[in-house]
Amino acid sequence: MTTETANASPAPPAVALAVAGLSHAYGERRALDDVSFEMRAGRFTALLGPNGAGKSTLFALITRLFDTRAGAITIAGRDLSSTGAAALAPLGVVFQQTTLDLDLTVRQNLRYFARLRGMSIRDADKRIDEELDRLEMRERLKEKVRNLNGGHRRRVEIARALLHDPRVVLLDEATVGLDVPSRKSIVAHVHELARDRGIAILWATHLIDEILPGDDLIVLHKGRIIESGGVSDVVARSGAADLDAAFAQLTRKDAPAEGAAA
Numbered sequence: 164m165t166t167e168t169a170n171a172s173p174a175p176p177a178v179a180l181a182v183a184g185l186s187h188a189y190g191e192r193r194a195l196d197d198v199s200f201e202m203r204a205g206r207f208t209a210l211l212g213p214n215g216a217g218k219s220t221l222f223a224l225i226t227r228l229f230d231t232r233a234g235a236i237t238i239a240g241r242d243l244s245s246t247g248a249a250a251l252a253p254l255g256v257v258f259q260q261t262t263l264d265l266d267l268t269v270r271q272n273l274r275y276f277a278r279l280r281g282m283s284i285r286d287a288d289k290r291i292d293e294e295l296d297r298l299e300m301r302e303r304l305k306e307k308v309r310n311l312n313g314g315h316r317r318r319v320e321i322a323r324a325l326l327h328d329p330r331v332v333l334l335d336e337a338t339v340g341l342d343v344p345s346r347k348s349i350v351a352h353v354h355e356l357a358r359d360r361g362i363a364i365l366w367a368t369h370l371i372d373e374i375l376p377g378d379d380l381i382v383l384h385k386g387r388i389i390e391s392g393g394v395s396d397v398v399a400r401s402g403a404a405d406l407d408a409a410f411a412q413l414t415r416k417d418a419p420a421e422g423a424a425a
């Protein structure tokens with residue numbers, strides 16, 4: 164090893180998700196306009212935006228529910244348009260609306276998904292036990308999902324999104340409708356996924372209290388990124404007292420929807 168190499172600062176974590184020049188319209192209605200950002204391994208990135216900002220549209224494009232017509236999406240180095248479905252292998256998703264089968268047990272729901280991902284029953288059961296253990300849900304394995312409360316259903320969906328060891332996990336308003344203790348424990352768990360397991364998290368929300376000072380932040384407003392960077396830097400740049408005030412300032416009705424992106 165040369166001295167130069169030994170003294171070099173460590174390389175930044177790999178880019179897990181890159182979005183470049185992404186736009187999308189529903190007919191005449193422009194929902195996303197030239198959106199670009201990068202997310203790195205081990206970082207929790209909050210995608211903060213009011214209702215209608217374009218968060219769900221962005222998720223639909225990244226998960227390929229919609230085809231990307233303008234711009235590019237790269238997941239773990241593979242371009243989504245040219246690689247096709249295989250590029251989605253390192254991706255885990257928790258959608259805004261729950262997608263569990265209420266009449267199946269927790270295990271049946273998770274096994275079904277694992278089989279779709281090509282896992283053997285043996286590997287699936289091992290991974291199911293591991294993820295449910297971390298979420299303190301293993302004792303609910305044989306219960307029908309119908310009998311679980313909203314917070315526990317969300318935990319099962321988070322476990323499901325992790326079964327195949329994804330490098331990037333998207334969560335779209337994952338705490339919607341949950342009580343405060345459930346929200347807090349899910350927010351804490353997802354931060355741990357980034358910190359302890361190196362997963363790149365994209366967490367769409369309009370709730371400021373789910374975002375921590377050390378997180379990365381993208382502020383989406385009327386389909387455009389109006390601010391991005393570390394939470395503390397965004398607050399400092401805004402001159403506001405805290406993120407709540409900074410967000411209100413950035414998205415107030417008369418604020419320009421362009422410029423300001425870092």
Ligand SMILES: Nc1ncnc2c1ncn2[C@@H]1O[C@H](COP(=O)(O)OP(=O)(O)OP(=O)(O)O)[C@@H](O)[C@H]1O
Pocket residue numbers: 189192193194212213214215216217218219220221
């Ligand atoms: N299927 C659709 N047809 C037409 N317009 C749509 C459709 N889906 C979304 N839109 C519009 O596109 C814009 C972005 O919507 P989107 O659902 O992506 O925002 P969002 O940030 O996820 O909002 P919310 O927090 O309410 O879920 C909005 O103006 C919305 O009305």
